[in-house]
Amino acid sequence: EAGVAQSPRYKIIEKRQSVAFWCNPISGHATLYWYQQILGQGPKLLIQFQNNGVVDDSQLPKDRFSAERLKGVDSTLKIQPAKLEDSAVYLCASSQLAGGGTDTQYFGPGTRLTVL
């Protein structure tokens, strides 16, 4: 079974530029999560989708971050404009069931973003 795919694996941009990350979850998984992991910290949830609807985006800085999950499959996370403090690893995860709950989450390898 293929795992969660993410691209690119690494990205370096200047501050105020825009950037987009892509995630392809495990086939058939209803719930998709984007987490931000700053160096030395545990991952923090940015947004959660159930199918193509948003369940939780309370920690998403909506003035600069946006995300979508078209057709309930792939997802993109965009930052526009980027700030220095956005330097982090962006992790995508998926779980099988709709509604999240205690369902096991499977993580992709992440995209490491460096903002200069």
Place this chain on the structure above:
Amino acid sequence: DAKTTQPPSMDCAEGRAANLPCNHSTISGNEYVYWYRQIHSQGPQYIIHGLKNNETNEMASLIITEDRKSSTLILPHATLRDTAVYYCIDHGSSNTGKLIFGQGTTLQVKP
């Protein structure tokens, strides 16, 4: 904020058992204890979870105290590939599914 507390780091000799403690004194009755680990430059990986009873799978064993306020993850024969950050998370079915990670325990397995 995370509701669990873990020691920041531990060492273990290769081939020995690694015992990683976690305190979750505010865990509620319907919350499970989940363990994930994150090897360097990879995403977190699920290890095991439990509610009340001790659990064992091919990766590890989970021992939960009777009052459910603490637990221990046991890697029975640690290898160098088990070097990672281990996260203990209390996770309930009543929430939306998001995992609230703390700082975790960095386990260094030494030859």
